[in-house]
Amino acid sequence: MAAMRFSLVLLLACIIISLQGVLANIICEKLPINFCAFSISSSGHRCLLENSIRDDGKVEYQCKTxxxxxxSSMSEYVESDSCVKACGVDRKTVGMSSDALLEPTFTARLCSTACFNNCPNIIDLYFNLAAGEGVFLPNLCQVQQTSPQPSSWQ
Known part of the structure; x- marks a missing residue:
């Protein structure tokens, strides 16, 4: 009787663990709009918030892959509220652009210890956006700490 109970408990535990793995999959198109930006799908792709204008003139938002x-170490990742706040980003950001790096107040928050040392997903994103512009983000942060003028970051 005890062996049967143990087997049943073990079977149920295995089923629950399997279901958790299945349910944990993050698919960008299935994320709520307010969790889309700064999330990473199970396949390791960044999620991107897009908008379009419907026929009636209303704006419609969609989360896309x-x-x-x-x-791979960042797969299945939804950014925390504390990092969104610390880094000065907005979950309702449509698309991604390096333009924000030209704003001294944004760069100051991005380069802050709270963001730079604790929010690897956001730092990775902006590191790559800066690199696309030929800028090394740690150098930009160093310059920002001494002179927050956007013209001095290259």
Whole structure:
């Protein structure tokens, strides 16, 4: 009787663990809009918030899977509220651009210890955006700490 109970408990535990793995899959298109930006799907692709204008003139938002692949260690990642706040980013950001790096107040928050040392997903994203512009983010942060003028970051 005890062996049967143990087997049943073990079977149920295995089923629950299997279901958790299945349910944990992050698919960008299935994420709520307010969790889309700064999330990474199970396949390692960044999620991207896009908008379109419907026929009636209303704006419609959709979460899409981007072409950008992130390292496997960051798969199935939804950015924390504390990092969103610390880094000064907005979950309602549509698309991604390096333009924010030209704003001294944004760069100051991105380069802050709270963001730079604790929010690897956001730092990785902006590191790559800066690199696309020929800028090394740690150098930009160093310059920002001494002179927050955007013209001095290259």
């Amino acid at each position: 981007s072409e950008v692949v992130v390292g």
